[in-house]
Amino acid sequence: MNRTSFRRALVPGVAALALLLTACGGDDDNGSGGNGGEASGVDYGTLEGELIAGGASSQESAQNAWLVGFQEVAPNVAVTYEPVGSGDGRTNFINGGYAFAGSDAYLTDDEGELSDATERCAGTDPIEIPNYVSPIAVIFNVPGVDELNLTPEAVAGIFAGEITSWNDPAIAESNEGANLPDADITPVHRSDESGTTENFTDYLDAAAGDVWTAGVVETWPTDAGGEAGNGTSGVVQVVTENENTIGYADASQAGGLGQANIGVGDEFVPPSADAAAKILEVSPRVEGRPDVDLAVDLDHTTAEAGVYPIVLTSYLLACQQYEDQATADLVKGYLSYVVSDEGQELAAAEAGAAPLSDSLQEEIQGIIDGISASS
Structure with missing residues (x-):
């Protein structure tokens, strides 16, 4: 199985990013990571442990960049992202194998995924947030x-x-x-x-x-x-x-x-x-979803000027509640970094992703801030 982890050898572009991030923020005493830490209120330097996730291979280049950047602000956390595909990512998230997952499709109950994810998340609605648009x-x-x-x-x-x-x-x-x-x-x-x-x-x-x-x-x-x-x-x-x-x-x-x-x-x-990102602004949210679920029905038939209509919108799936505080803190920290200004800029530079709008970033961060432990 392929694994993407910050402990592996870095590809040249990501290695350059690591050097750049080290030069810019590696000496931050509290590990807040500049804009990312300040925006989310997460003290990255206090985080410790291991986080295993995986899913959509479309996110692999972006995840490579995020793992390197997150290592700089949270050096005591080992994060692994396995690019096994959206379907396996959703399955492994639902069965508890992944703390969070990447998916190119939002959860539905066509095969019971949404109900099963709710059960996996201690009876709370699963979080679905767009994090990668290309x-x-x-x-x-x-x-x-x-x-x-x-x-x-x-x-x-x-x-x-x-x-x-x-x-x-x-x-x-x-x-x-x-x-x-x-x-x-x-x-x-x-x-x-x-x-x-x-x-x-x-x-x-x-x-x-x-x-x-x-x-x-x-x-x-x-x-x-x-x-x-x-x-x-x-x-x-x-x-x-x-x-x-x-x-x-x-x-x-x-x-x-x-x-x-x-x-x-x-x-x-x-x-x-930029043209791809605009489709999120003109597309409706999926009806009947809770506030922590930002799944979008893309409007491929829009006539809005400047919108590119063929896009891949990929999501992060996570829980509002985890069994232990350590996992909740790690997921909250990593997801906060991904949607931060720094994280979005890295994905744009390394994977050609469309940065999320300021309003969507703020909404997503509010959802991430609510992640907690069930006991």
Whole structure:
């Protein structure tokens, strides 16, 4: 099983962050960690113990950065994050194996998850807070095409296998003057069960459900055709190595590939952290949820200017009450760091995440502050 922990060897970018954080805040006597500690009221330097969590692999790069930053402010805490995927993360949180979990989908009672999580959390409603927002880019490799505009219907038609040529009128009419080749389109999808696939097909289903008829799925439907790559890196590799291909991937990992502008209202919006973050501001909360549950029904059909509509919103799942005070303090401390200004800036720098808005940060921190022990 892969584990992400601050005790492992650091990748170059994160190692540089560690040096930067040490230079800026490593000599803080109380371990408050600057803005993070002051904002949350957590005295990180007094925390001791071990915290094991895991879940969404989409958060792995961000978690790497958070673990390094948290080590600087809380040197006596050992935190491990296992990027096992959203489904296993939710399962391990519910059965008590993880103190908290990362998930690309909020809890529902379709399979009893919400009820089971409530039971795991000493009968209190589980906490669900968005902590990682990133645009899912529609990446492409088409010789002679540097910029590409795609309507929702065109995106759905391509991945459903109904639009098969790059100079199809459904593409050409949105790309006047572009040198679109008379060549077959090869769509590329994930071969593994994926939160990214679930979020991407959620967009297709909402924005062009009459074209994309496979619904919202974590595993790509076999009858949709196309090529497959394992994980985000696999999709990016297939698109990079093969011309006239198109795929979907976390924008932070798209490298030098083309990234399509997606039709929203009367404009075409490129993927960016700021444009992705705006979708949280225009989307409604899931109805009937308690105050500690900030699950959002993303409005993929918004016509609001400047909003990028294909995003991955990942959550942290935690309890309001834990069996012992030590665990409650560790979870409160780590989650406070993640949503702090410092934590959000690290995720933006290392993983291309969209920083949470000030108002959402404040609301989330108020929820985290309520974490306590049941006895």
